Amino acid sequence: MTTLHIINAAPTQTTQLSSCLRVLSAGDGIVFCGEAVQALRAGSLAAQQLQGIDHSCKVYALEEDVLARAIDAEALPVTLLDYPAFVALCVAYSRVSSWT
Amino acid sequence: MAKSVLLISRQAPWAGIGAAEALDIALAAGAFDLPLSILFMDDGVLQLLDQQQPQALEQKDLSANLQALPMFGIEQLYVAQHCLTVRGLADNPLALTAERVDDQRIQQLIRQHDYVMTL
Amino acid sequence: MSVDTLVVEGREIALDQDACLCSLADWSPQVAQALAAREGMELTDAHWEVLYLLQQFYTQFQLSPANRALVKYVALNLGKDKGNSLYLNGLFNGMPAKLAARLAGLPKPANCF
Structure with missing residues (x-):
């Protein structure tokens, strides 16, 4: 009964990510899209917080948003997605929580 | 059986239409007898502040509307205690009877519902 | 408008x-x-008490109740004999929330056919 959390705003703009991390359950996934991929920038406060999440949780990001923003996605264990993979992921989890 | 929904209301009542839209969804669900719970989180906890005077901004009284939720059969109401605390409202009286919940309880709430909807 | x-x-x-x-x-x-x-209706005491109660609902909550909320509110204030769909449907041509709100001077309830 795991949840896929979708984050679309930068961690420096809204509390989407910080609130999501507080209520993340073991086995959950997080998808970063749009400005939210800023959270993956190596050395940032958000990236440090992400390194501390439970190891059973997986981190994903939309590849095009990562590439566009010159983010080095090698620094974190993150799986990059295209849109078909994103859709497949939404179906794979029990529910989706979109933190708009 | 109808699928259950956890509605997470995260916006302040004076900051745009998010809070009012969340309430509309809840009232519609209640009118059609759908099982829906509401969790007030982040700035959404400010919706529960007592003694608001929205008339000063010529706005509708959302806190009066919220009181109608139990009449519409929406009785599973929760508020994130941490979000009250960081806003200096840990011990404030609330305008609505809502269960104060910690992070662990929120994790459970998310897992207990079929759908999660955030506004 | x-x-x-x-x-x-x-x-x-x-x-x-x-x-x-x-x-x-x-x-x-x-x-x-x-x-x-x-509406071709004649208002009786039975209607009036519901209309005044609706106005009280509106003052309290700032919105018009849908059927279910109306039934619950009437039951709470006038008892279960009146707070049920059968009784209220009978009084208000089968559409209590919509018609009673109109007669009480309130806006049409949301989520109401």
Whole structure:
């Protein structure tokens, strides 16, 4: 009964990510899209917080948003997605929580 | 059986239409007898502040509307205690009877519902 | 927005697209009777107590109740004998929330067919 959390705003703009991390359950996934991929920038406060999440949780990001923003996605264990993979992921989890 | 929904209301009542839209969804669900719970989180906890005077901004009284939720059969109401605390409202009286919940309880709430909807 | 008017005792009262009063301030028992007459209804004490209760609901919650909420509120205030769909449907032509709100001078309830 795991949840896929979708984050679309930068961690420096809204509390989407910080609130999501507080209520993340073991086995959950997080998808970063749009400005939210800023959270993956190596050395940032958000990236440090992400390194501390439970190891059973997986981190994903939309590849095009990562590439566009010159983010080095090698620094974190993150799986990059295209849109078909994103859709497949939404179906794979029990529910989706979109933190708009 | 109808699928259950956890509605997470995260916006302040004076900051745009998010809070009012969340309430509309809840009232519609209640009118059609759908099982829906509401969790007030982040700035959404400010919706529960007592003694608001929205008339000063010529706005509708959302806190009066919220009181109608139990009449519409929406009785599973929760508020994130941490979000009250960081806003200096840990011990404030609330305008609505809502269960104060910690992070662990929120994790459970998310897992207990079929759908999660955030506004 | 006013799309129709109702004349009561020489006064023109603005009605919206749902045949509800544009402003609750226009309401009076005579206006309620005139609105009821348009529906072919004669208001009795049984109607009045529900209409006044609806106005109390509106003052308290700032919105018009859907059927389910109306039933619950009536049950809470007037007892279960009156707070049930059968009784309220009988009084208000089978559409209690919509019709009673109109007669009480309130806006049409949301989520109501």
